[in-house]
Amino acid sequence: MSYDHGEGKCFEMLETGIKAPLFTLPDQNGKMHSLDEYxxxxxxxxxxxxxxxxxxxxxxxxxxxxxxxFEEKGAVVLGISKDSVESHKRFEEKHGLKFTLLSDENLETIKAYDVWKEKKSFGKTYMGVVRTTYLIDEDGMIVKSNDKVKAAEDAEKMMEEF
Structure with a gap:
């Protein structure tokens, strides 16, 4: 299934068994992180x-x-949204979050992972991030993807993968 991201480009859903797109993004403290370092x-x-x-x-x-x-199993958690570094910092502090939040304000990584899609809410259509989780193995390959995420259950569902 392909999706038009509003720029005349269609992208396929990222499937398991492919190499995860590389990225370098700032975290909630302004420190840069790249997928390669994991x-x-x-x-x-x-x-x-x-x-x-x-x-x-x-x-x-x-x-x-x-x-x-997750850490006992040798896994790291990275959350990505289009929110700013400052917004991520407030989010982390307000809720006592203990993992890395990455800011993708220019949407490059969000689009590379095929999560920028047309959404509908209250009769309005707009472009936005679709809640999606990927599990990437030690070699940088996507081994699990889920774009039907239930927010409250996502972490527990990912625990089942280990």
Missing amino acids: RGKKVILYFYPKDNTPGCTRQACGYTAHLPQ
């Missing part, structure tokens, strides 16, 4: 629509609660 670890890469909203807060708090178990 080679040798499993990466739970989740994309979410907006900081400090009910669903996104439940999802992030779920990952914080399960972080020790």
Whole structure:
């Protein structure tokens, strides 16, 4: 299935078994992170629509609660949205989040991972981030993808993968 991202370009859903697109993005403290630096670890890469909203807060708090178990399994958690570094910092501090939040204000990584899509809400159509989680293995390959994420259950569902 392909999607038009509003620029006349169609992208296929990222499937398992392909190399995860590389990125370099700033975290909530302004430090740059690239996917390459996590080679040798499993990466739970989740994309979410907006900081400090009910669903996104439940999802992030779920990952914080399960972080020790993920770390025991050699996995890191990275959350990405189009929110600013400053917004991510407020989100982290307000909810005591314990993992890295990455800012993709220019949407390059969001589009590379095929999560910028047409959405509908209250009869209005707009472009936005579709809540999506990818599991990337130690070699940088996508081994699991889910674009039907239930925010409150996402961290627990990912625990089942280990």
